[in-house]
Amino acid sequence: MDLARAMGWLGSDQYRGSPRAKPKALHIWHTEDYVAALQRAETEGRVSQAMRDRHGLGTVSNPVFPEMFRRPATAAGASLLAGELLAEGGVIHHPGGGTHHGFPDRAGGFCYLNDPVLAILSMKRAGVRRVAYIDIDAHHSDGVEHAFAGDRDTLLISSHEERRWPFTGALAEDGGGNCLNLPVPRGLNDTEMASIRDRLILQAVEAFAPDAIVLQCGADAVAEDPLSRLTLSNNAHWDVLRGLMALGCPRLLVLGGGGYNPWSVGRLWTGVWGILNGHEIPDRLPPEAEAVLRALHWSNARGGRNPPEHWFTTLRDAPRPGPIRPEVAERLAILCARPAAMGRTTEQQPIPAR
Structure with a gap:
């Protein structure tokens, strides 16, 4: 948000x-x-062993911290509000959202509440019927799948690194017919992501003809992120967004998600905001925006201690093309042959009741 304001892209009316x-x-x-x-964990600043065992609180992945209810409840409030506002149509960017690992009774993967689920439920409560949820975070959207597996009016697409926590979202897992899970190998490049975008994501969403699209645009799939081994540039995320925008769906909600390198997160999501508003991505940032990026500090050994100059001066990464490896092509072919990928999750395909 600071970077978008420094670019002159975020006025108070937006x-x-x-x-x-x-x-x-x-x-x-x-x-x-x-x-x-x-709430009790936030108030007391600690959890009992029983709370840890039952709810997953107070672990390495879900630590106790002073705002552990207030912070996720604020993100959840934004998603609930977004669902109500989008009932009349429009576009909303909620970068503080995207916490897709939360379960009804348990935290997971730094996600204490599941705001994507709350956003979709809020939309449906406001009268939106068919929702397509696309997740390009490096990790599988296990909590969202838990919520909507088997829902005839919700299409779920998740592209995520294979053999990466939470170790769900296998190719064969279809959630009762409406989930398209694509585990991808290490080193996923921009060319492979473009194929995923064109052959799977855009074709499936267009065929599904949703009333609303929710894109979880986690920034941890880029090469500089320390918690994945994928090698995308931020161009890959932006091109998925552009493709979804071109479908002309009347409602679009773009969420944040994972991302553990502050420079790559800030640059990627500021670019998202620029694209949503029709701004050109400049080759060189203005001094005010560069100052925002130079003020960041990060001690991670994978680049944080000696950040490259382009992290300060640009939004756009250099493209990272490469070959489409056989395993990626084969998995795409399997998914594209499924009924859910052809938009037949509602009328033609029987889905068992939950």
């Missing part, structure tokens, strides 16, 4: 503060016991 979701609003999907435990 920004809306998020309300903090009240516990009752979270009960649309999260259990009362879990929400109460999350």
Whole structure:
């Protein structure tokens, strides 16, 4: 947001503060016991062994910290509000959202609440029927799949690194017919992601003809991120966004997600905002924007201690093309042959009740 403002791209008329979701609003999907435990953990600054065992709180992946309820409840409030606002159509960018690993009664992978699920439920409660959820984070969207597997009116597409936590989202897992899971090998390049975009994501979404699209645009699939071994440039994410925008769906919600290198996250998501607003990505950042990036500090050994100059001066990465490896092509062929990829999840394909 600071970077977008420094670019002159984010005026006060385009920004809306998020309300903090009240516990009752979270009960649309999260259990009362879990929400109460999350609040208690924040108030007391600690968790019991029973809370850790039952709700996954107080672990390395879900640590106790001073705002552990307020912060995710604010992100959840934004997603709930977005669902209501989008009932009339439009485009919303919510970079603080995208916490796709939360479960009804349990935290997972730094995700204490599942705001993508709450956003989709909010849309549906406001009258939106068919929703396509696309997740290009480096990790599988296990919590979202748990919520909507078997839902005839929700298409779920997840591209994620294979053999990476949470170790779900195998190619054969279709969630009852409406989930397209594509585990990809290490080293995924821009050319391979373009093939995934064109052959799978755009074709499946267009055939599904959704009333709303939700894109979880996690930034941890780029080469500089320390928590994945994929090698995309931020151009790959932007091109997925452009392709989805071109489909002309009346409602679009773009969420954040993973991303653990502050420079690559800030540059990627600022570019998302620019694309949503029709701005040209400049070759060189203005001094005000460069100052925002030079003020960041990160001690990670994978580039953070000696960041390259282009992390300060540009938004766009250099493209990272490469060959389309046989395993990527084969997995795409399998998915594209499935009924869900042809938009037949509602009328033609029987899906068992949950």
